[in-house]
Amino acid sequence: MNIRRAVPDDARGIAIVQVDSWKTTYKNVVPDEYLNKMTYESREQKWKDLISDQAVFVAETDDGEIIGFSNGGKERSGKYPNYNGELYAIYILEAHQRKGLGKLLIEPIIEDLEQNNIFSMIVLVLEENNSRLFYEFLGAKKIDIVEIEVLGKKLNELVYGWQDIRSII
Template sequence: MNIRRAVSEDASQIAKVHVDVWRTTYENIIPNEYLRQLSYDKRERLWRKNIRELDVYVAQNEHGNIVGFSTGSHNYRNRYNEYDGELSSIYILEAYQGRGIGKKLLKAVVSRFENLNITSMIVLVLEENPAKHFYESLRAKRIDSVQIKGYGGELTELVYGWKDIHSIHI
């Protein structure tokens, strides 16, 4: 598995992973009507912008296809100011989950944060998303729970944090 920084030409494949993972992971969590209307084209435009503005990393399989990605940035939220970084996302196609790719994608973001002197970070995860167990297994501490409106309903988002990213065993 090759992990590398994303380039603009990756936007289309990242968009496909993004939509496909949402449709499998959030089925029965987010209303199916919302999931059906997700568009590869709209997500591609989003990822072209994100690649320019964020730290985006991709996981490529042996054929060079992108099967997962991660993003991270400074924590620009008004809350949780004691955390200076935010792991914005880790998405991996269902067929590739459980192979250690998530840890490799997380490591790419953490390494970038270390280079930027970012020493702590948060991640927000929908309460019903099984990925929360991934963060818990890496000793993330639950620091908050917030209600959000969007995605066709009201959902609970859990906020996890690491006060010291050097303590993450990846």
């Protein structure tokens, strides 16, 4: 198992993890129509662009298959002045979940934030996503609930925050 910073050639593998993870994690949560429209090709192009602009890390098997990724940076909304960083995304293929990869993928995000003098962080997670328990286990506190709409379906996003990310690792 290897955790490393993503390079543009990783965009396809990241796209596969994102699409496949969404289809397992958000089945019966997000409308099927939305999930069915997600494609590797559309996500791959997005990740090619993001990899050059954001901190993106991948988890790969010994034979080079990408099985998870994380990305993060500065807090994007401006609504949480006590939190300067944000974990934008962390996804792991279902077959590789609950094996410690989540913590391994958060560590380089935290290190990257710390190098930029950012010591607090938020993450947004759908209320029906059980991964919220992972964030709670790592000491995150719920600081807000935001209602979003996906193809007409109203969903709650929970906003979790860590006032000091140095306590996570």
